[in-house]
Structure formats: C-alpha cells, structure tokens
Amino acid sequence: MKPFTTLTGIAAPLPRANVDTDQIIPARFLKAITRAGFGRHLFANFRYREDGSENPDFVLNQEPYRRAEILIAFENFGCGSSREHAPWALLDFGIRCVIAPSFADIFHNNCFKNGILPVKLPREVCERLMEDARMGGNARLTVDLERQVVVRPNGEEIPFEVDPLRRHLLLNGLDDIGQTLQHAAAIDAFEAKQRAAQPWLYA
Amino acid sequence: MPERKPRTLFDKIWDAHVVETLPDGTALLYIDLHLTHEVTTPQAFDGLRAAGRRVRRPDATLAVVDHNIATDESRRTGITDPESRLQVETLERNVREFGVPYIPLLDERQGIVHVIGPELGRSLPGMTIVCGDSHTSTHGAMGALAFGIGTSEVEHVLATQTLLQKPARNMRVLVEGNLAFGCTAKDIILAIIGRIGTAGGTGHVIEYAGDAIRALDMAGRMTVCNMSIEAGARAGMIAPDETTFEYIRRTPLGPKGEAFERALAWWRTLPSDPGARFDREVRLAAHEIAPQVTWGTNPEAVLPITGTVPDPEEEPDEAKRAQMRRMLEYMGLTPGQRLTDLKVDVVFIGSCTNSRIEDIRAAAAIVKGRKVAEGVRAMVVPGSGLVKKQAEAEGLDRILREAGFEWREAGCSMCLGMNPDKLRPGQRSASTSNRNFEGRQGPGGRTHLVSPAMAAAAAIAGHFVDVRDYQPREALA
Numbered sequence: 071m072k073p074f075t076t077l078t079g080i081a082a083p084l085p086r087a088n089v090d091t092d093q094i095i096p097a098r099f100l101k102a103i104t105r106a107g108f109g110r111h112l113f114a115n116f117r118y119r120e121d122g123s124e125n126p127d128f129v130l131n132q133e134p135y136r137r138a139e140i141l142i143a144f145e146n147f148g149c150g151s152s153r154e155h156a157p158w159a160l161l162d163f164g165i166r167c168v169i170a171p172s173f174a175d176i177f178h179n180n181c182f183k184n185g186i187l188p189v190k191l192p193r194e195v196c197e198r199l200m201e202d203a204r205m206g207g208n209a210r211l212t213v214d215l216e217r218q219v220v221v222r223p224n225g226e227e228i229p230f231e232v233d234p235l236r237r238h239l240l241l242n243g244l245d246d247i248g249q250t251l252q253h254a255a256a257i258d259a260f261e262a263k264q265r266a267a268q269p270w271l272y273a
Numbered sequence: 274m275p276e277r278k279p280r281t282l283f284d285k286i287w288d289a290h291v292v293e294t295l296p297d298g299t300a301l302l303y304i305d306l307h308l309t310h311e312v313t314t315p316q317a318f319d320g321l322r323a324a325g326r327r328v329r330r331p332d333a334t335l336a337v338v339d340h341n342i343a344t345d346e347s348r349r350t351g352i353t354d355p356e357s358r359l360q361v362e363t364l365e366r367n368v369r370e371f372g373v374p375y376i377p378l379l380d381e382r383q384g385i386v387h388v389i390g391p392e393l394g395r396s397l398p399g400m401t402i403v404c405g406d407s408h409t410s411t412h413g414a415m416g417a418l419a420f421g422i423g424t425s426e427v428e429h430v431l432a433t434q435t436l437l438q439k440p441a442r443n444m445r446v447l448v449e450g451n452l453a454f455g456c457t458a459k460d461i462i463l464a465i466i467g468r469i470g471t472a473g474g475t476g477h478v479i480e481y482a483g484d485a486i487r488a489l490d491m492a493g494r495m496t497v498c499n500m501s502i503e504a505g506a507r508a509g510m511i512a513p514d515e516t517t518f519e520y521i522r523r524t525p526l527g528p529k530g531e532a533f534e535r536a537l538a539w540w541r542t543l544p545s546d547p548g549a550r551f552d553r554e555v556r557l558a559a560h561e562i563a564p565q566v567t568w569g570t571n572p573e574a575v576l577p578i579t580g581t582v583p584d585p586e587e588e589p590d591e592a593k594r595a596q597m598r599r600m601l602e603y604m605g606l607t608p609g610q611r612l613t614d615l616k617v618d619v620v621f622i623g624s625c626t627n628s629r630i631e632d633i634r635a636a637a638a639i640v641k642g643r644k645v646a647e648g649v650r651a652m653v654v655p656g657s658g659l660v661k662k663q664a665e666a667e668g669l670d671r672i673l674r675e676a677g678f679e680w681r682e683a684g685c686s687m688c689l690g691m692n693p694d695k696l697r698p699g700q701r702s703a704s705t706s707n708r709n710f711e712g713r714q715g716p717g718g719r720t721h722l723v724s725p726a727m728a729a730a731a732a733i734a735g736h737f738v739d740v741r742d743y744q745p746r747e748a749l750a
Contacts, residue, residue, distance in 0.1 A: 092710040097691035101356035103315035146472040152407040154423035183425035260292045270528035273332030
C-alpha cells in the first residue's frame with residue numbers, strides 16, 4: 071500500500087449527501103477479478119450518458135476536476151454495499167482523500183486499507199471547502215496527515231481527528247495482515263480454548 | 274467475586290471473541306464463520322497467493338455463487354456472460370487451491386449466501402460471522418454478531434481468522450405491541466429506517482427487541498436484521514429464544530445430540546442482561562406501523578401506503594429540499610400523487626431480504642386464483658435451491674405460475690443489477706429487496722421497496738395497493 075503523508079491537489083466538489091457505493095461504482099462493473107482498472111467506471115451512471123458518451127454536466131468530466139485528487143461531499147458518504155471496488159475506483163481515478171461530514175462505517179474502513187484518507191469535518195467546514203473546490207485549479211487544498219490539518223488555499227489550517235492506529239498504518243503504508251500475524255500465538259491459544267469449550271464450531 | 278456489570282447481547286459475543294486488545298483499544302476479534310461469494314473474493318485470494326499464505330480455517334469458511342449468475346434455465350448450460358463466467362471460474366479455482374468448502378451453482382443447496390447460512394445450520398447464536406457483503410447483518414437474526422467487510426478484510430480473515438475492530442456502540446430498537454393485520458417484518462424495518470434515517474445506526478450495533486420482534490418467525494427476523502445496514506448499522510441482532518432453537522434443530526448442519534444440548538446451554542446465556550446499558554434507545558408502537566412503500570432513492574424515503582408523494586417545497590432544510598427534488602425527478606414523481614396511483618412495470622419478489630419460504634407463501638396467498646395485470650412483468654426468485662424445492666412441494670410455484678409470475682432459480686437476481694435480471698431505464702418496480710438507490714436494479718430503474726405481500730398485490734392490481742384490502746378471505750377468518 072502506498073503511504074499517505076501529505077497531499078496537495080485539486081479538490082472536486084460533489085455537493086450531495088448519501089453518496090452510496092452503487093453510485094460510486096454500479097454493480098455491473100464488479101465482475102473484474104483484479105483491483106486495477108475500476109477508475110473508468112467511477113460514478114459511471116453520472117459520468118456517462120446512455121450512449122456511452124461523457125456527460126459534460128458531471129464535475130469529474132470538467133477541467134480541472136478530471137485531475138482531482140480530493141473529493142468534497144456531504145453526509146453519509148459511501149453508504150450501502152461493502153464493495154471495496156468503491157475505494158479502488160476512487161484510487162484508480164486518482165482520488166486519495168475524501169472530505170465529508172460523515173462516512174458509512176464499511177466504506178470508511180475500506181478507505182484505510184487502500185491508502186485513501188477519509189477526513190470527517192463539520193458540515194459548515196465542508197461547505198467552505200466546497201466553495202474552495204469550486205475555484206478549480208486556482209485553489210488547491212493540502213491534506214497533511216502528519217500534522218492532521220487541511221490547509222485551505224487562503225492558508226487557513228483546519229485540524230481533523232483520525233484514529234491513531236489507522237494514521238500510523240497509513241503514514242507508513244503498512245498492510246495489517248503482517249501486523250496481525252505477529253499475534254499468531256495468541257490466536258492459536260484462543261482457538262485451543264474455544265475448541266474445548268465450543269467443539270461444535272470446529273469440523 | 275464482584276458482581277458483573279450487566280451486558281448486552283453484543284457485549285457478550287464481543288467479549289467471548291477478543292483474542293487480544295491492542296494498546297489503543299482496538300481488538301483482535303476472532304471470527305467463527307466466514308461466508309464468501311464470487312464478487313468480493315478474487316482479489317483476496319490473489320493477495321494470499323502473492324504472500325504465500327494459506328486459509329487458516331477452511332472448516333470455518335463456506336463459499337457459494339449468488340451475485341452474478343443467471344436465474345433462468347440458461348444456468349444449466351453454462352454461464353454466457355464471459356466476465357461473470359470468469360468470476361465464477363476464479364472462485365472455483367480458488368476454493369480448490371485453498372481447500373475451502375464450496376456449494377456449486379447446480380447443487381440444490383446453492384442460493385443467496387445470507388439465505389443458505391442460516392438454512393443449512395452454519396449460522397448459529399453467539400457466533401461472529403463475516404462476509405464480503407453488507408447484508409451479512411442478516412445472520413444477526415440467529416443471535417449472532419454478523420457484519421459485512423471489504424475485500425482487504427476478507428483476505429485478513431482468510432489468513433488470520435481474525436479482524437482488527439473497535440467495539441461498536443449499543444443501540445436498542447424496541448418494537449412494542451402487536452403488528453396490525455396485513456403488516457410484516459418488512460414494514461417494521463422500513464418504518465424503523467424511516468424513523469432513524471439511513472445513517473441513524475452508524476457506529477452502532479442494533480439489537481431489535483420488544484413483543485413484535487419476539488413474535489416474528491426466523492424469516493421475519495432475518496428480514497429485519499438484513500436491512501440494519503440500510504440504517505447505517507453494520508450489524509443488527511435479535512436475542513436467541515425458543516423460536517431460534519427450534520429453527521436450528523431442523524437444520525441439516527446445526528449441532529446435533531449432545532453437541533446441541535451443550536451449545537443450547539451457552540446460547541441461553543446470551544440475551545442482554547436486565548439493566549444492560551444501551552447508548553441509544555428507540556421505541557416504535559407496532560400497531561401504528563402500516564404497510565410501507567419507499568418513494569425516493571434511499572430507504573429512509575418511505576411512507577405508509579396511504580400516503581402521498583411529499584412536496585420538497587415544504588421541506589425547510591435547503592440541502593434536504595435539493596435532495597428531495599432530485600429524488601422526485603429521478604423517480605418520475607409529482608408531489609401530492611397518491612402512492613396507490615403509481616403503476617408498476619416490474620414486480621420482483623426475492624433477494625436476501627425476502628426470498629425465504631415464508632415470503633413466498635405470503636406472496637402466493639395474495640396471488641392465489643388471481644392474474645398478474647396486463648403489461649406487468651412479475652417474477653419470484655427463491656433464495657435457495659432448498660427454498661425452491663420446498664415451495665414446489667407445497668404447490669406454490671403452480672399458484673404463482675398460473676397467475677403469470679415467472680418462477681426462477683435461486684440467486685441475487687434483480688436486487689442489484691449485475692446479472693441478466695435488470696430493470697430498463699424508466700421502468701418502475703415493486704421490489705422486496707433492500708436498496709432503492711439510483712440505478713441499483715439497472716441504470717435508470719425506479720425501485721419502490723415493499724413487503725412480499727405488497728409486491729404480490731401490486732402485480733395483480735398493476736399499481737400499488739393497500740394489501741389490507743387484498744388479503745385472502747381465509748386470513749380474515
């Protein structure tokens with residue numbers, strides 16, 4: 071996993087609440103068996119018209135947002151299905167940070183596993199960042215995970231909270247299976263105890 | 274010994290599965306059952322292969338295909354869509370290579386992962402259950418802690434049989450009193466989501482309790498727990514009781530004999546202790562719940578069938594008003610329209626929410642001796658091969674076919690628009706599934722979520738109707 075330290079880039083405004091994972095990537099595109107290539111299907115139902123051509127009204131089809139690395143949205147971002155294809159599609163498009171007032175739990179988890187930073191900020195702050203984002207290429211945002219601040223184009227720094235363990239894993243690009251396997255002896259011991267007490271759980 | 278703090282059902286299952294607690298409070302949580310399907314696992318097995326890892330507990334893992342398969346006869350001659358075929362073949366290669374038990378497409382036990390887990394007796398009270406699928410919350414109906422995970426976590430569980438988790442907060446939803454005539458588990462959960470909203474349960478595990486929940490059969494409890502995620506809660510659960518235990522006794526793979534008695538002793542200790550603390554509590558009066566229909570593009574946008582399409586201009590909050598306008602435009606609705614005036618093009622009875630034998634019986638009871646309205650395409654997709662077999666043994670397929678319903682093979686079907694069963698743009702459906710998101714049942718499709726009885730009645734009338742006016746005579750006796 072690519073570490074996330076500091077990101078400075080164009081932010082795309084998506085002023086909607088309840089952006090669900092079926093919007094982020096519709097189920098008909100979930101048939102691939104690798105993690106690559108989902109970016110072209112990101113927000114497919116909004117980005118493309120029925121004949122397959124680009125919908126010029128959708129933000130990610132407009133300059134400079136085709137190069138957006140940050141997405142600003144409203145409440146309950148990523149609700150619905152557990153599909154990790156949603157963060158894969160964001161990442162493959164080039165988005166490494168989503169800022170919103172709240173996130174759905176599973177999507178929030180999935181972001182951290184893929185080097186994407188979800189930043190929770192109050193609605194009124196998101197509205198101000200949305201205004202910044204509307205200024206396009208003249209208004210780059212900086213997201214600094216080390217210092218836990220979002221820096222607005224006017225230099226104002228907005229602090230954000232992030233779980234310390236997740237921050238550590240993200241800053242260092244660590245895969246957590248390796249970490250967990252360091253506890254293999256504890257897992258063995260748990261299984262031995264459970265197998266004795268609840269043998270019906272073991273074949 | 275000091276008296277133990279009263280604990281909730283969730284607390285008890287959580288405590289029994291903590292392998293270790295990390296310094297920051299994150300728990301390494303042991304997983305008792307890992308259900309897997311073709312869509313969210315290929316990248317996880319690839320990860321294992323790349324790292325030279327094995328599946329730690331194949332005996333605690335079960336694989337099945339359900340999402341992208343056809344539900345008509347074409348499945349018997351091979352999968353025609355090349356991408357779907359590759360995904361299914363990839364799962365088959367992975368289960369062979371890693372030794373994971375697998376139920377193939379043409380096995381009679383094949384079905385939707387959240388139908389077969391309980392039905393086979395693999396999902397049991399007190400377990401931790403995960404699957405790369407958000408509707409894993411369904412299994413909470415057994416009195417288990419069950420939740421959906423992403424593919425990276427699927428890989429983590431395959432490799433370590435654990436997950437890194439922070440404890441959730443406890444929420445209790447009490448549904449008190451008795452459900453009124455014609456109202457079902459689906460109406461309960463839609464009413465709950467309408468009350469608390471699509472993010473109302475975020476960060477929480479919901480325990481459903483109260484007389485109306487206790488009175489539900491296991492299928493109804495699964496319907497309720499299934500849609501917990503639609504209220505933002507990763508898991509929903511119901512305390513195991515005699516209804517649960519009787520259900521498990523009849524399953525093929527549930528514990529038997531002495532093992533059952535031993536398990537039963539532990540299961541009886543699971544219900545929340547009197548005085549256990551819930552971070553949040555919500556109460557609903559069951560008798561006030563009418564048959565529900567969603568009108569918008571998330572499950573919170575729901576009303577009683579007696580209602581009319583709301584007017585965004587009456588909504589004071591600007592952001593909500595904009596969202597409502599967008600929903601009405603997408604759904605092709607006008608403020609003030611009566612819900613009973615909405616014509617349907619397609620009726621879909623199926624999905625992990627409502628495809629069990631009880632659901633099919635409810636639909637058949639409405640349909641018996643009647644005909645599907647002209648121009649309506651109506652289909653029933655049983656949740657598993659075993660449900661299908663049971664329904665056929667009861668003659669329900671005949672009642673449904675004679676009325677003009679398509680009678681299909683088991684699978685996720687039209688719930689999610691990734692297999693051949695899809696809505697066309699602009700088509701309006703009455704669907705017993707769980708999500709009415711934009712494009713969920715196919716791009717441009719307009720989904721209204723309802724109970725199986727409401728869906729069946731809409732198929733007959735050609736538009737939404739109040740099922741209480743449509744109940745069969747014998748139900749009134």
